[in-house]
Amino acid sequence: LAHGAGGKASRTLVEAVFLPSFRNPHLEPLADGAVLDLHPGTAPPDGEAPDGGAQNGGGLDGEAAHGRAPDGVSLDVGEPVGGGAGGPATTGGLAFTTDSYVVTPLFFPGGDIGDLAVNGTVNDLAMCGARPAHLSAAFIIEEGFPVEHLRRIATTMAGAARAAGVTIVTGDTKVVQRGKADGCYITTAGVGMVPSGVRLGADAVRPGDAVIVSGPIGEHGVTVMLARGRLDIEAELVSDTAPLNGLTARLLEACPDGRVRCLRDATRGGVATVLNEIARSSEVAVIITEEAVPVRPVVRGACELLGIDPLYVACEGRMVAVVAGESADAALAALRSHPLGEEAAVVGRVAEDPPGLVLLKTGFGGTRIVDVLVGDPLPRIC
Amino acid sequence: MRSCIRAEVRVDGVVQGVGFRPFVHRLATGLGLCGLVGNDERGVFIEVEGPAGTVSAFVRAVRDSPPPLAVVDRVTSRVIPVTGEPGFGIVASAGAGNGRALISPDVATCDECLRELWDPADRRHLHPFVNCTACGPRFTIVLSSPYDRAGTTMASFPMCEECAREYHDPASRRFHAQAVCCPACGPRLRLLAPAATASPGVPSASGHERLDGPRAGALCEVPGDPVAGTVALLRAGRIVAIKGIGGYHLAASAGDERAVAGLRARKRREDRPFALMVPDLPAVRRLCVTGPEEERLLTGRSRPIVLMGRRPDAPVAPAVAPGARELGVMLPYSPLHHLLLRRLAEPIVLTSGNLSDEPIAHTDEAAFTRLSGLADAFLTHDRPIHTRADDSVVRVFRGAELPVRRSRGHVPAPLPLARGPLRPVLGCGAELKHTFCLARGRRAFVSQHIGDLENHETLRSFTEGVRHFERLFGVRPEVVAHDLHPEYLSTKYALDREDTVPVGVQHHHAHIASCLADNGAAGPVIGVAFDGLGYGTDGTLWGGEFLVAGPAWFRRAGHLAPVPLPGGAAAVRQPWRMAAAYLGDAAPAGWGVRARNAALWDAVTAMAARGVNAPPTSSAGRLFDAVSAIVTGRDAVTYEGQAAVELEQLADPAERRAHPCRLLTDGVSGALEVDGGRLPAGGETFVAMGHDLVEAALEDVRAGVAAPLVSARFHNGVAGMIAEGCDRVREGTGLATVALSGGVFQNVLLLERATALLEERGFTVLRHRRVPPNDGGISLGQVAVAAAGQGRGECDRS
Ligand SMILES: [Fe+3]
Ligand SMILES: [Mg+2]
Ligand SMILES: [Zn+2]
Ligand SMILES: [Zn+2]
CATH class of the missing domain: 3.90.650.10 (PurM-like C-terminal domain)
Structure with a gap:
């Protein structure tokens, strides 16, 4: 496998390998995130905001590497914006995305892999027109990776989440043998709500725009x-x-x-x-x-x-x-x-x-x- | 008449629109033969009847002495029953065929037409569009095949009675001359200038007639004789866009430094020499040192720009060709050029009408918009140019033509293939200096020079050009050969095409295959492919290659030792980076090339050392760049190959010493996986240490050796390395023929030294004669490779 510098090589890989197996209408546009309608025809859920609890439960502070975080959380991503009176076309949906982050070096001027992992997923949601709400974070860590580096990354992630107004609500950590990974990889997933009336897409562009x-x-x-x-x-x-x-x-x-x-x-x-x-x-x-x-x-x-x-x-x-x-x-x-x-x-x-x-x-x-x-x-x- | 026979004769080749039928008519009637002649979609068909000996003499004459523009590929004849019909007639064309008959290139005005042009008594006296079956525009005005007036841009000019009479008279040299016209019925010349132009020799705007059309903008027709008006503008130091045969040129007085420098600034062309058009041969001799081959090329029908050594006292402005030892010169080739140059009686700069890197403007609309900021006036006319064609460019090597750019005057004449493809093939070419090539049977139609593909207008002339050729020659390609470089737009085009089978051809293999095709040689040969950069089969950039190659296959026997290309394309634009890549810290601090580039030297050497956007390359062109930066101080280039050109021009040809260059054994190649049994196998592979040459140049320069000597020693060193490398390959393979190809072999000094050394050692040397050694020849090579591959596949099946 060759790494694509961007664009075609990786796209070809997705189209040739993953798309045939995973094919469905949400995946098809190969956009950065998918907008889903989880409650077709039902009323939107009531909005108590359980953010605080989820954030604590899913936090990665301290001994996160031992994986004591819960495997999942139930949460509310907020009320669809724009009023419930409209039909399905004007009702927003749930945006859902995931992305993995590998970068060399892990720390660079202006940020580190932690910022990238949070901002990248927040941005993928934002590009769907969504208001990002919650993120998950999964780590693959090479044996011997310094804990202080991990702590630094976790701190950066917390700061980035705060700045973006999202919470990291669940996560996972795996440690692999030395040489089987390059320091630390992070996968984040995120959900958010798309306001009603918003429909964005690379295929929606017209002459004159x-x-x-x-x-x-x-x-x-x-x-x-x-x-x-x-x-x-x-x-x-x-x-x-x-x-x-x-x-x-x-x-x-x-x-x-x-x-x-x-x-x-x-x-x-x-x-x-x-x-x-x-x-x-x-x-x-x-x-x-x-x-x-x-x-x-x-x-x-x-x-x-x-x-x-x-x-x-x-x-x-x-x-x-x-x-x-x-x-x-x-x-x-x-x-x-x-x-x-x-x-x-x-x-x-x-x-x-x-x-x-x-x-x-x-x-x-x-x-x-x-x-x-x-x-x-x-x-x-x- | 008992001894009478009747023969049916078929003539294939470029035989239409070149006065072939009148020629046959004259020949047959002169010999007292009866019969008929006609055109069909394949060419010319003839029936002749008379004494057997006379009929054979007739067939021989058709084959051996056809009219000047005809290219007779094949004459076949068979005996048919006599009819006894008296007289000899020209029969009507046999309808529209599938367009196999060939179209002639655009040809310089012939002597007879020139005689008319200057004859005050002739009705075409001073007519800027005079032409006949032996001369005039062809390829650039053809819309469709078969070649007749309705299928050209002359369709909108109905012939006057007199022209029609000539057109229909078999005895006239304008019989079926599709572009025939005269002052009464032909296109009209006009000089247009912005209303505001107030310049010497141009009447004030008040007298101007406003032009219609959305794109004409504020251009107004200048009253009076357009040629006289243009001459006045040029003499006044103005820049005039002139509509030629294959596009618009920009013209300026060659002796006027301010005008020429102004043209450079407007065109944004910094250093690259401008071509000149001069009135006649004596005027050429005042500028350049000419030999018989130079003069033959200058006055030939294709009228290329000929690159020749300039005389030290050549009366041209310095800005024409700053610092160049050579000048590119051409003679007038259209009646309009003749009118202008005779009146001016002095050389003009005549450069393609475009901004640097853009293709030449060929439509009026494009010219009026794109050249509006470049030209003070437009000398134009209403005969449209359908296909753009730049001027061809040649050098002379050992008294023979060495093409640099094969375009107007040559295209679309087919090149013969020793072994044609079984299925029609399209060769998509490379990326820069692009051409494409469409081939069927034993004919390869190499396109005009298209240009650099990353430009949108250029890409369009490629894709539309392919369609035009397909229609013109009735060829639907089934196989599409392309370069291996995944980012070439020509590669992407090939892979995007539907209903064709793509075949990838390695860039340097294509160079060598093109040289073989050019020489009608079958191979296998030792191929020395030296150029800038080309994508290798290992995904790295090659460019200093010793191949063992036939048309169908190749093996890499040796190559220059790879060096990093720090910054990719930036290293091509900045030759000093190649010096940094070769020398690194070995370059003395505070000295020469390192001192000049001190600010970035460490960063660039670090990029090279750590592989930050520094892909490895075995390029020979980049070796020339490194040495040029050290020897000539050329740190950045404004056109492709500039550093190498300047290094060549600097060299002292009398210097015979050579810098040494080691060849190191790299490995042993396995037996070739090629069928046929006679193919050479095995042998050691090697790398040539370009580093030795760079370091030797550095030492010489530091020791105070004069730059012309250092340059010569480097050239001699590269030639020695080539000869040494070929010796090595010969030891392993027994091959004793060497093909030299790739853009580096436009360098006549290197070509001379390498050829001489190789011949001394008993090699036969093949070099380019009809297509350029640079990437303009790639498309022909791709076709040859694809054709050979098909052929082999066919044999395997049987
Ligand atoms: Fe090349
Ligand atoms: Mg992303
Ligand atoms: Zn003529
Ligand atoms: Zn006429």
Whole structure:
């Protein structure tokens, strides 16, 4: 198995191996999370909030490695928003997602694997339009991994959960033999409620829509790459890992009724990969302008050194939002009103032709194809 | 007449639209033969009747002395019953076929048309569109097959009575000349300029007639003679976009430094030399040192840009080709060029009408929008260009053509395949300098130069070009050959195609197979494929390869020792990174290339050492880059191959010393898993230590050896390493023929030294003659490999 740098290799793996076995309508779009309707035709559950108890029960503080946490919890993810009077179409659903986190190094400027594990899952829920509520966390730990490192990760996770307004309610821990894992891997799952009337998808994008990036791109991936190569050249460069649920809530509020078409966090494979998914799913052209894409000078400099294109670099706290063209200004204003979206920018627009392609208008007036990467990027120059 | 016979004769090849039937008519009537001639979808059919000896003489003449533009692939004849019909007639075309008849390339204006152009008494005096069956636009104006006027962009120009008479007269050299026209019925030339342009020689905007059409914007027609207006603008230092045969050019006066530098700035082309068009051969001789082959190419029908050594006193502005020892020069090839250049009587820069990296603009709409910021005026006309075709480029090596870019004037003439595919094949080419190739039977149709595929407009001209070729030649590919690089857009195209079988062909195998096809050789040979980067079968980047190869198979016998490519594509754009990759800490601190790049040197060497975006490569091009950074100080390039080109041009050809380069034994290759029994097997595999060459260059430069000597010693060292490597492969295999391919062999100095050394050691050397050694030749090689693979499969089954 080859690791995909993002995009096609891992997608092909999912499509070839897992999809045939697990196939169902929720999995089919291969989105970051699934929105489920658990109570078809029934009234929404009453809302007492048992958050506190669950948080304690599922906590991973201290001796979590011995696995005394309960195997599961029953919990309430909150009331569907938007009033129960409407029919099924306007009733929200339960969003559910899971993701595994492996990163080298485990600790890097601006964060560690703990932030990633919480923020990543929170963001996957937020990209469904959901309000994230509860998370689970499962650890695979290599024998001999220092406990103080684990403690540090747990502390980071608790802080990230607090910042995102979610609780970690259940978990699991396995210790494997030395050499069978690389330090520590974390799998988190999360649930949240989708407000009624929200339906987002990479296939919901139409010509005329505006493409927005929520902030300067590439900081996480470049930071990790420099840390991995022990290239300490850019002291001020830190990961952008952050929870995006506050930002998405504001955006959905400002642009209601389907005016937000699609939200995607630009993680592995970066903004380029997200845009390609959108272009293919919606059979549209996504045309972006090189100069409009926000990239901090320090990131640009590091990308030049590393020889990588910021468009393909992973972010952990940036998203791509596609909104109706006429809502672009409202969306931008809403995003910029939030600390994490102050540098949000419209980077391009959606067109009819050529369907399925992402094009970049370069500073020189050219039009470059921004294609999805099949594997690790190797130069195409002869 | 007892001795009378009647023969049916078929002629296949490029025989339509080239005056073939009038030629047959003249020939037959001259010999006193009776019969008929006609076109059908396959070519030309003839019936001749007369004395047996005369009929044979006729058939020989058809085969041996056809009209200039005809390419006769095959003449077949058989005896049929005599009819006794008197006279010789031209019969009507036999309807639309499936388009197997071949279309001629675009050809430079012939002498007879030129005579008319300059003859005040001729009705086509100074007509910018004069042409005949022996010259004029073809491929670029063809919409569909068979080749007749309705299937060209001349369809919208109804012939006047006089032109129609010539068109229908078998005795006329315009008999069925599909692009025939005259001032009365032909396209119209216009000079357009923005209304605001107030420039010397151009009347004020008040007299301008506003153009219709949404894209014409504020362009207005400049009254008066468009040619005279253009000449005035060029003399005044203006840049004019000129509609040519395969697209728009940008022109500027070659002696005007300000104009040429301005053109560079507008085009965003920093260093790459501009091509020149000069009025005539004596004018070429004032600029460059020409030999007989150079002059033959310059004045030939395909009129390429010929790269030649420039005279030190060549009267051109420095900005034309900064620091270059060579100039690229061409002679006028369309009547419009002749009109302009004769009037100007001085060289002009004539460069493709585009921004750097964009394909040449060929439609009026694209030109008016994309070139609006580049050109001060447009010399244009209303005959559309259907297919874009850049100028071809050649160098001369040992008195023979060495193609650099095969495009206008050559395409779509088919190249013969010694062994054609059983099923039609499409070769998708590589990524840069892209061409594709469609092949059926023993004919390979290599496309015009498409350009760099990552550009959307270029990708479209690839995919639409494939469709156009399929229709034009009536070929539906069943097998699609592609590169192994998963990110090439041509690979993705091949894999996305439905109803075709994809066949992956390794990049350097394709280079060698292309050289074999180019020479009509069957192999096996020792293939030396030296280029920039190509995807290897092990997923790493190759580029300095010694292969044992036939068309159907290959084995890697040796290669340059791999080095990291720190920063991937960034290492290609910044040759100093290759110096860092080769030298690391061995480069003295505070010295030369390391001092110039001190800020990033440590970070880049660390990337190389720790494999941070630093994939290993055995590239020869990157070896040239490293040495160029050390010797010439070229740290960053603005066009592909710049560092190597500058290193070559710097070299002192008189220097014979060579830097040594060790070959280290790497392993032993197993017997080849190829059927046939006669194939060479085994032998030691080796790596060539490029590091030795880099370090020797460094030592020389530090010791104060002059750069031209260091460059020459490096070139001689690479040539020596090539000869040594081939010796090793010969020891293991007994093979004594070497094929040299890959972009590095555009380097004439290296090609000369390597060829000389190999020949000294008794090798036969194959080099490119018809397709470029660079990636422009890849598509032909892919087709050859796919064809050979099919052939073998077929044998296995039987
Ligand atoms: Fe190549
Ligand atoms: Mg995720
Ligand atoms: Zn002519
Ligand atoms: Zn006429």
